Amino acid sequence: MIKLNVTDETARLRAVILGTALSNGGVPKLEDAYDPKSLLHIKENTYPKEEDMVEEMNAVEEVFNKYGIQVFRPKLINDYNQIFARDIGFVIEDTFIKANILPDREQEIEAIEHVLTQIDEDKIIRFPEEAHIEGGDVMPHGDYIFVGVYRGPDYADYIIARTNMLAVEALQNQFPDKKVVSFNLRKSNTNPYENALHLDCCFQPVGEKYAILHKNGFLEEEEYQWLVDFFGAENVFEISSEEMFHMNSNIFSIAPDVVVSEKNFTRLNTWLRSKGITVEEVPYAEISKQEGLLRCSTLPLVRE
Numbered sequence: 001m002i003k004l005n006v007t008d009e010t011a012r013l014r015a016v017i018l019g020t021a022l023s024n025g026g027v028p029k030l031e032d033a034y035d036p037k038s039l040l041h042i043k044e045n046t047y048p049k050e051e052d053m054v055e056e057m058n059a060v061e062e063v064f065n066k067y068g069i070q071v072f073r074p075k076l077i078n079d080y081n082q083i084f085a086r087d088i089g090f091v092i093e094d095t096f097i098k099a100n101i102l103p104d105r106e107q108e109i110e111a112i113e114h115v116l117t118q119i120d121e122d123k124i125i126r127f128p129e130e131a132h133i134e135g136g137d138v139m140p141h142g143d144y145i146f147v148g149v150y151r152g153p154d155y156a157d158y159i160i161a162r163t164n165m166l167a168v169e170a171l172q173n174q175f176p177d178k179k180v181v182s183f184n185l186r187k188s189n190t191n192p193y194e195n196a197l198h199l200d201c202c203f204q205p206v207g208e209k210y211a212i213l214h215k216n217g218f219l220e221e222e223e224y225q226w227l228v229d230f231f232g233a234e235n236v237f238e239i240s241s242e243e244m245f246h247m248n249s250n251i252f253s254i255a256p257d258v259v260v261s262e263k264n265f266t267r268l269n270t271w272l273r274s275k276g277i278t279v280e281e282v283p284y285a286e287i288s289k290q291e292g293l294l295r296c297s298t299l300p301l302v303r304e
């Protein structure tokens with residue numbers, strides 16, 4: 001049996017689900033894309049190839065093996081994108097919450113049934129179906145749970161708005177001792193430079209006390225400022241819209257002092273190292289074309 005434990009983004013990782021790029025279905029039709037960055041690469045004929053993405057994900061698995069982390073992979077569904085394991089569910093403390101994910105992605109959850117059967121069934125829950133939520137929007141942080149949302153009345157028009165306030169309320173009810181803080185995110189169906197698809201596309205805590213942040217990802221200046229004040233301006237690494245587009249906030253911590261990052265993130269990786277953090281560099285630029293990166297393709301089950 002797996003004893004779930006996740007209370008933050010950085011504690012030493014012991015077990016994780018890593019998505020898979022195998023049989024991901026090839027280039028989607030324009031109308032089937034569900035994020036603007038994939039859309040852009042479909043239009044420009046630069047959509048990533050399966051073999052390249054498989055290789056990139058293998059490099060991540062190698063890092064996990066090197067650190068003795070137990071790795072689970074989804075069961076294969078033919079011609080279906082299963083790269084972004086993060087969004088299909090998430091662990092807070094000892095509970096696995098199945099996501100109420102975008103209907104286009106619903107089958108991804110069935111593919112981790114062999115992992116869920118190793119978890120105490122009383123510790124697996126799902127919110128009512130109108131409470132939309134995906135793991136990319138949820139970050140436990142000690143006494144806090146940070147959640148990315150879209151609160152606009154035009155929520156239904158945005159295929160990249162995946163978490164709503166009903167889910168924030170459901171989370172607060174489920175974890176009454178935690179302070180659930182939500183952040184209204186900027187959404188664009190068409191411009192990946194102006195789209196924070198999930199909270200982890202514009203923010204992530206890293207190390208003992210630091211955070212990566214992109215101001216324009218937030219619709220409310222005071223909510224962005226709350227995070228700056230929470231971590232302290234001197235501990236925040238602010239990224240540009242170009243860096244957000246390349247998904248710099250979507251690295252993945254496997255310990256307070258070890259981070260898996262993309263090899264081209266020169267400015268970020270240099271800053272991380274200057275803070276005493278070991279950076280395990282992997283190639284992930286092809287995966288990045290689908291508007292997700294390392295945090296998006298991993299679902300932590302057990303941290304220390």
Ligand SMILES: NC(=[NH2+])NCCC[C@H](N)C(=O)O
Pocket residue numbers: 034035038084086087135136137197198200201290291292293295296
């Ligand atoms: N946690 C994340 N940011 N996940 C990114 C998922 C990207 C994927 N193309 C989607 O639109 O669903």
